[in-house]
Amino acid sequence: MSNITIVAFDGTRFDLSVQDGSTVMENAVRNSVPGIDAECGGACACATCHVYVDDAWASKVGSPSPMEEDMLDFAVDVRPTSRLSCQIKVSPDLDGLVVHVPERQG
Template identity: 80%
Template sequence: MAQLTIIAFDGTRYELAADEGSTVMENAVRNSVPGIDAECGGACACATCHVYVDEAWTEKVGVPSPMEEDMLDFAVDVQPNSRLSCQIKVTAALDGLVVRVPERQG
């Protein structure tokens, strides 16, 4: 298990115990985090699970794949630390990860 914090746009913090091998998106949906719509169910085909990775974690999370970069073109207000939460796999190295949900999804 890894600790995951998702901060909703209104500032509400969701402190989640996430299974290793699951994705940030799966944990957000399972815990009804508002703003993570995940319309495609995690297939990297919609950009409705867009999050901002906390600056302290961007290096550990890594960069988006080319396919994810293409889907981020459909997200709203993309920042350098933008990722699709369906593409962030929870690992022991990401214990304590903090992500923020944007104001709205694409």
């Protein structure tokens, strides 16, 4: 188990203890985090689970894959730390991860 924090656009913090190997998106949906729509169910086929990785975690989470970059073209207000939460697998290396939900999804 690892801990992650998802910060909703209104500032509400969701401090979650989650199963390693699960994705940030799966945990956001499971915990009804507002703003994570996940319309494709985690298939990296939409951009409705877009998040901003906290600056302190950006290098540890890494860059998006080419397929994820293509999907981020459909996201609103993409930033250097933008990722699709369905593509971020939780692991002990990401224990303490913080991501922020944008104001709206594409």
